Amino acid sequence: MEKKDIQNRNDIDQLMRQFYDKLLSDDDMAPIFEKVVAKGLEDHFDILVDFWDNILFFTGAYKNNAMAKHMELNAWFPLKEIHFKKWLDFFNESVMELFEGEKATLAMERAQQIAILMQMKIVGNDSLI
Numbered sequence: 001m002e003k004k005d006i007q008n009r010n011d012i013d014q015l016m017r018q019f020y021d022k023l024l025s026d027d028d029m030a031p032i033f034e035k036v037v038a039k040g041l042e043d044h045f046d047i048l049v050d051f052w053d054n055i056l057f058f059t060g061a062y063k064n065n066a067m068a069k070h071m072e073l074n075a076w077f078p079l080k081e082i083h084f085k086k087w088l089d090f091f092n093e094s095v096m097e098l099f100e101g102e103k104a105t106l107a108m109e110r111a112q113q114i115a116i117l118m119q120m121k122i123v124g125n126d127s128l129i
Protein backbone atom coordinates (compact mmCIF):
# COMPACT_ATOMS: atom_id res chain seq x y z
CA MET A 1 0.00 0.00 0.00
CA GLU A 2 1.25 3.48 -0.83
CA LYS A 3 2.37 5.49 2.17
CA LYS A 4 1.11 8.98 2.86
CA ASP A 5 3.19 11.99 3.83
CA ILE A 6 3.45 13.44 7.34
CA GLN A 7 0.45 15.77 7.49
CA ASN A 8 -0.28 16.83 11.03
CA ARG A 9 0.54 16.55 14.73
CA ASN A 10 -1.18 13.19 14.91
CA ASP A 11 1.17 11.80 12.28
CA ILE A 12 4.17 13.22 14.15
CA ASP A 13 2.91 11.63 17.36
CA GLN A 14 2.66 8.26 15.60
CA LEU A 15 6.19 8.71 14.24
CA MET A 16 7.60 9.53 17.69
CA ARG A 17 5.99 6.45 19.25
CA GLN A 18 7.44 4.19 16.56
CA PHE A 19 10.85 5.88 16.99
CA TYR A 20 10.81 5.54 20.79
CA ASP A 21 9.78 1.86 20.56
CA LYS A 22 13.10 1.34 18.81
CA LEU A 23 15.17 3.58 21.12
CA LEU A 24 13.76 2.01 24.26
CA SER A 25 14.28 -1.55 22.95
CA ASP A 26 17.98 -0.92 22.32
CA ASP A 27 20.49 -1.74 25.07
CA ASP A 28 22.78 1.20 24.22
CA MET A 29 19.98 3.76 23.99
CA ALA A 30 17.42 2.79 26.64
CA PRO A 31 19.55 3.82 29.69
CA ILE A 32 19.80 7.39 28.30
CA PHE A 33 16.01 7.71 28.49
CA GLU A 34 15.69 6.34 32.03
CA LYS A 35 14.92 9.75 33.60
CA VAL A 36 12.48 10.71 30.83
CA VAL A 37 10.64 7.41 31.26
CA ALA A 38 10.53 7.94 35.05
CA LYS A 39 9.10 11.46 34.62
CA GLY A 40 6.57 10.30 32.05
CA LEU A 41 6.91 9.72 28.34
CA GLU A 42 3.63 11.44 27.48
CA ASP A 43 4.97 14.89 28.45
CA HIS A 44 8.13 14.16 26.46
CA PHE A 45 6.09 13.21 23.38
CA ASP A 46 4.15 16.49 23.66
CA ILE A 47 7.44 18.43 23.52
CA LEU A 48 8.79 16.35 20.63
CA VAL A 49 5.57 16.83 18.67
CA ASP A 50 5.88 20.62 19.16
CA PHE A 51 9.49 20.46 17.98
CA TRP A 52 8.77 18.54 14.78
CA ASP A 53 5.54 20.45 14.14
CA ASN A 54 7.65 23.61 14.10
CA ILE A 55 10.32 22.12 11.83
CA LEU A 56 7.89 20.65 9.30
CA PHE A 57 5.03 23.15 9.42
CA PHE A 58 6.71 26.28 10.84
CA THR A 59 4.13 26.61 13.62
CA GLY A 60 6.39 28.23 16.23
CA ALA A 61 5.11 25.59 18.66
CA TYR A 62 8.54 24.78 20.11
CA LYS A 63 10.11 27.39 22.38
CA ASN A 64 12.93 25.56 24.19
CA ASN A 65 16.60 25.24 23.30
CA ALA A 66 17.05 21.62 22.23
CA MET A 67 20.83 21.93 21.86
CA ALA A 68 21.23 23.17 25.45
CA LYS A 69 19.08 20.26 26.69
CA HIS A 70 21.46 17.80 25.07
CA MET A 71 24.53 19.55 26.49
CA GLU A 72 22.95 19.01 29.93
CA LEU A 73 22.10 15.43 29.00
CA ASN A 74 25.72 14.86 27.96
CA ALA A 75 26.95 16.07 31.36
CA TRP A 76 24.87 13.33 33.00
CA PHE A 77 25.29 10.62 30.33
CA PRO A 78 28.30 11.15 28.04
CA LEU A 79 27.10 10.68 24.47
CA LYS A 80 29.27 8.84 21.97
CA GLU A 81 29.26 8.44 18.18
CA ILE A 82 27.35 5.15 18.47
CA HIS A 83 24.44 6.96 20.17
CA PHE A 84 24.17 9.56 17.41
CA LYS A 85 24.40 6.86 14.76
CA LYS A 86 21.71 4.71 16.34
CA TRP A 87 19.49 7.72 17.06
CA LEU A 88 19.60 8.75 13.41
CA ASP A 89 19.23 5.21 12.03
CA PHE A 90 16.16 4.57 14.20
CA PHE A 91 14.68 7.94 13.25
CA ASN A 92 15.12 7.29 9.53
CA GLU A 93 13.81 3.73 9.79
CA SER A 94 10.71 4.97 11.61
CA VAL A 95 10.01 7.67 9.03
CA MET A 96 10.43 5.24 6.13
CA GLU A 97 8.28 2.54 7.73
CA LEU A 98 5.34 4.93 8.11
CA PHE A 99 5.57 7.82 5.64
CA GLU A 100 6.68 8.93 2.22
CA GLY A 101 6.78 12.38 0.63
CA GLU A 102 8.15 15.90 0.88
CA LYS A 103 7.69 16.32 4.64
CA ALA A 104 9.00 12.83 5.36
CA THR A 105 12.15 13.67 3.40
CA LEU A 106 12.43 17.06 5.11
CA ALA A 107 12.18 15.38 8.54
CA MET A 108 15.07 13.03 7.70
CA GLU A 109 17.18 15.87 6.29
CA ARG A 110 16.65 18.10 9.31
CA ALA A 111 17.25 15.21 11.74
CA GLN A 112 20.57 14.51 10.04
CA GLN A 113 21.64 18.18 10.04
CA ILE A 114 20.81 18.65 13.70
CA ALA A 115 22.37 15.31 14.71
CA ILE A 116 25.61 16.24 12.92
CA LEU A 117 25.67 19.65 14.59
CA MET A 118 24.97 18.09 17.98
CA GLN A 119 27.67 15.45 17.51
CA MET A 120 30.14 18.18 16.43
CA LYS A 121 29.44 20.13 19.62
CA ILE A 122 29.42 17.11 21.92
CA VAL A 123 31.87 14.57 20.47
CA GLY A 124 33.88 16.98 18.34
CA ASN A 125 33.59 15.28 14.96
CA ASP A 126 31.09 15.00 12.12
CA SER A 127 31.48 11.31 11.27
CA LEU A 128 27.72 10.98 10.70
CA ILE A 129 28.14 12.60 7.29
Ligand code: HEM
Nearest residue numbers: 032033036047048051064066069079083084087111114115
Ligand atom coordinates in the same frame (compact mmCIF):
# COMPACT_ATOMS: atom_id res chain seq x y z
C1 HEM B 1 22.62 10.82 20.58
C2 HEM B 1 21.47 11.32 20.12
C3 HEM B 1 20.35 11.76 21.02
C4 HEM B 1 19.98 11.28 22.25
C5 HEM B 1 20.58 10.11 23.01
C6 HEM B 1 18.88 12.08 22.71
C7 HEM B 1 18.22 11.92 23.93
C8 HEM B 1 17.34 12.80 24.47
C9 HEM B 1 16.85 12.81 25.83
C10 HEM B 1 17.25 11.80 26.91
C11 HEM B 1 16.02 13.86 25.97
C12 HEM B 1 15.29 14.30 27.24
C13 HEM B 1 16.10 15.41 27.88
C14 HEM B 1 15.41 16.02 29.08
O1 HEM B 1 14.18 16.07 29.15
O2 HEM B 1 16.13 16.48 29.98
C15 HEM B 1 15.94 14.50 24.68
C16 HEM B 1 15.16 15.58 24.42
C17 HEM B 1 14.97 16.08 23.16
N1 HEM B 1 15.61 15.69 22.01
FE1 HEM B 1 17.11 14.38 21.90
N2 HEM B 1 18.58 13.03 21.77
C18 HEM B 1 19.45 12.86 20.72
C19 HEM B 1 19.47 13.59 19.56
C20 HEM B 1 18.50 14.48 19.18
C21 HEM B 1 18.43 15.14 17.91
C22 HEM B 1 19.44 14.97 16.77
C23 HEM B 1 17.31 15.93 17.92
C24 HEM B 1 16.72 16.80 16.87
C25 HEM B 1 16.78 16.53 15.57
C26 HEM B 1 16.70 15.76 19.24
C27 HEM B 1 15.55 16.38 19.68
C28 HEM B 1 15.13 16.45 20.97
C29 HEM B 1 14.14 17.38 21.48
C30 HEM B 1 13.38 18.40 20.69
C31 HEM B 1 14.05 17.15 22.86
C32 HEM B 1 13.17 17.88 23.85
C33 HEM B 1 13.99 18.98 24.52
C34 HEM B 1 13.14 19.85 25.42
O3 HEM B 1 12.79 19.42 26.52
O4 HEM B 1 12.82 20.97 24.98
N3 HEM B 1 17.44 14.87 19.96
N4 HEM B 1 16.76 13.85 23.80
